[in-house]
Amino acid sequence: MVSVEFAINNKVYSVTKISLFIANYGRELKMRIDIRRKRKIEKAMEFAEKMKKMQEQAGAVLKKTQEEMKQQADKERKEVEV
Numbered sequence: 001m002v003s004v005e006f007a008i009n010n011k012v013y014s015v016t017k018i019s020l021f022i023a024n025y026g027r028e029l030k031m032r033i034d035i036r037r038k039r040k041i042e043k044a045m046e047f048a049e050k051m052k053k054m055q056e057q058a059g060a061v062l063k064k065t066q067e068e069m070k071q072q073a074d075k076e077r078k079e080v081e082v
Contacts, residue, residue, distance in 0.1 A: 006029065008020065009021040009029055010029045015061060015062065015065050016058045016061055016062065017061075018054070018058065022054070023054065023055065023058050025051075026047060026050050026051040026054055
């Protein structure tokens with residue numbers, strides 16, 4: 001199950017051009033984690049800002065794609081009188 005989760009979280013999606021893991025955590029998914037590293041507050045603030053920008057960009061791309069999909073779907077729809 002772990003390998004399936006790893007594969008899903010590490011897959012780069014064509015719409016957002018990033019993986020789910022990068023969108024959520026702002027970094028590449030790795031199997032090794034060094035929990036002994038301490039980060040300075042400045043690094044944490046930079047990371048938070050980077051994450052905010054990345055999520056805003058992904059949200060904008062998803063919104064644009066949603067609007068394009070709606071336009072395509074609406075082309076096939078006809079008005080119906082009730």
